[in-house]
Amino acid sequence: xxxxxxxxxxxxxxxxxxxxxxxxxxxxxxxxxxxxxxxxxxxxxxxxxxxxxxxxxxxxxxxxxxxxxxxxxxxxxxxxxxxxxxxxxxxxxxxxxxxxxxxxxxxxxxxxxxxxxxxxxxxxxxxxxxxxxxxxxxxxxxxxxxxxxxxxxxxxxxxxxxxxxxxxxxxxxxxxxxxxxxxxxxxxxxxxxxxxxxxxxxxxxxx
Numbered sequence: 001x002x003x004x005x006x007x008x009x010x011x012x013x014x015x016x017x018x019x020x021x022x023x024x025x026x027x028x029x030x031x032x033x034x035x036x037x038x039x040x041x042x043x044x045x046x047x048x049x050x051x052x053x054x055x056x057x058x059x060x061x062x063x064x065x066x067x068x069x070x071x072x073x074x075x076x077x078x079x080x081x082x083x084x085x086x087x088x089x090x091x092x093x094x095x096x097x098x099x100x101x102x103x104x105x106x107x108x109x110x111x112x113x114x115x116x117x118x119x120x121x122x123x124x125x126x127x128x129x130x131x132x133x134x135x136x137x138x139x140x141x142x143x144x145x146x147x148x149x150x151x152x153x154x155x156x157x158x159x160x161x162x163x164x165x166x167x168x169x170x171x172x173x174x175x176x177x178x179x180x181x182x183x184x185x186x187x188x189x190x191x192x193x194x195x196x197x198x199x200x201x202x203x204x205x206x207x
Contacts, residue, residue: 005161008146008158008162009146009162009204010146010204011145011146011202012145012146014202016115016148017033017145017148018033019115020113020115020148020200021033021198023116023117024113024119026117027187028189029117029119029187029189029198030197030198031197031198031199031200032198032200034201034202035202035203036201036202037061037064037066037203037205038065038066039201040142040201041065041066043199044070044140044142044199047140048140051077051078052077052078052104053078053080053103053104054071054077054079054103054106054107055079055080055081055100055105055106055131055136056068056071056079057106057107057109057123057128057131057132058128059107059108059109059142059206060109060206060207061109061142061143061201061205061206061207062108062109062142064205065201067107067142080100080103083099084096100127100131101130101131101135102131102135102137103137104138105136105137105138106128106131106132106136106138106139106140107140107141107142108128108132108139109121109141109143109206110141110143111158111159112148112149112154112155112156113147113148113149113155113198114148114150114151114152115148115149115150115151116151118152118155118186118187118188119185119186119198120152120155120159120186120187121184121185122163122164122181122182122185123185124179124180124183126183126185129183133185133187134191139195139196139197141196141197141198141199142199142201142205142206143200143201144205144206145200146204147206152186156184160181163207164181167207
C-alpha cells in the first residue's frame with residue numbers, strides 16, 4: 001500500500017486503533033487509549049509517582065501534549081536533564097551516558113506502529129534507543145494514531161519520507177546543519193511484563 005503525505009498525518013479509525021492495541025498487548029506491552037494530548041498528559045501523571053527520576057527523548061509529541069514541561073518541573077519530578085545540562089561534555093560524558101541510559105522512568109514516542117503491533121523508532125544518535133530497548137526501569141511511549149501504518153516497510157517510509165524532512169528542517173533552524181537517520185530500533189516484544197506502556201492518542205499529535 002502506498003501512503004501519501006496526508007495519510008501519514010491522518011488519524012486511524014477506531015476499529016483499527018482497537019485492533020492495533022490488542023496486537024501490542026499480545027507483545028507483552030501495555031496499552032492505554034486516550035482522546036487527546038491533555039488526556040495523555042494526565043495519564044502520564046498518574047503513571048509516574050511524584051519525585052521520580054525521569055528522562056525523556058526529544059519528542060514533539062511530549063512537547064505538544066505539555067508532558068515535557070511537566071517532567072521538567074523540579075517541584076514534581078527529578079528530571080535528569082537538569083543535572084546533565086550542568087555537566088561538562090568533555091570531562092563527564094561517561095557519567096552523562098550512564099545517567100541518561102538507565103533512568104527509572106523513560107518518556108518518549110516512536111515514529112510508527114505497524115498494524116500487527118510492532119513499534120519502530122529512528123534516531124540520528126541513538127541516545128534514547130538503549131533506554132527504550134532495555135536499560136530504563138519503566139518506558140512510557142505516547143503515540144498519536146496517525147503513526148499507525150500497515151507494515152514495517154511503510155513504517156520506514158514514514159520515517160524517511162515524512163518525519164525526516166520535518167526533523168531536518170527543525171535542526172537546521174536550531175544549529176544550521178541537517179540531520180539523518182542513524183539508527184533504527186524495532187520493538188517486536190517486551191521481555192519484562194509491565195515495563196513498557198504505549199499511550200495511544202486518538203487525535204493526531206506530534207509528527
